[in-house]
Amino acid sequence: MRIGQLARRSGVGVRALRHYEEQRLLESTRTPGGQRDCPGEVLERVQLIQDLFAAGLSSRTVVELLPCVSTGVATPAMLDQLVVERDRIAARVQDLTRARTEPGRVIENVTAANVAQG
The missing domain is CATH 1.10.1660.10 (Multidrug-efflux Transporter Regulator; Chain: A; Domain 2)
Structure with a gap:
């Protein structure tokens, strides 16, 4: 190719x-x-x-x-680095999941307020 x-x-x-x-x-x-x-x-x-x-x-x-x-095939150092990277990615996913919650709350609040007004 x-x-x-x-x-x-x-x-x-x-x-x-x-x-x-x-x-x-x-x-x-x-x-x-x-x-x-x-x-x-x-x-x-x-x-x-x-x-x-x-x-x-x-x-x-x-x-x-x-x-x-x-x-x-990996050396012990490579495996250690993979564990570090996996854990860092998992922490980032948790942070993003937590951050996603806030816009969801705003959407629900705005939607509820609009329904109550209309």
């Missing part, structure tokens, strides 16, 4: 995909014409990278942890 095709299918820009490759998050080969050619499973890997970034992991952390995610 060429990088432009990967960009269209993944929704990730070509520039970002090239950056991922520079960071060794993605691998590609070169065609005789010098174009990047990515293996078929790269789409799933790009989605995983995007998910990890969306979860708040830094690019440095993703670079460090992606090999163990991909292979299932």
Whole structure:
């Protein structure tokens, strides 16, 4: 799969995909014409990278942890880092869930006030 095709299918820009490759998050080969050619499973890997970034992991952390995610083999330090990241994400989910409650209360109050007036 060429990088432009990967960009269209993944929704990730070509520039970002090239950056991922520079960071060794993605691998590609070169065609005789010098174009990047990515293996078929790269789409799933790009989605995983995007998910990890969306979860708040830094690019440095993703670079460090992606090999163990991909292979299932991890050093004790990698496992410790994964536990830290999992716990940080869980805390963030709790914070967001708590924050979501407040707009819900406002919506209920405004809706109730509008029904009472109308």
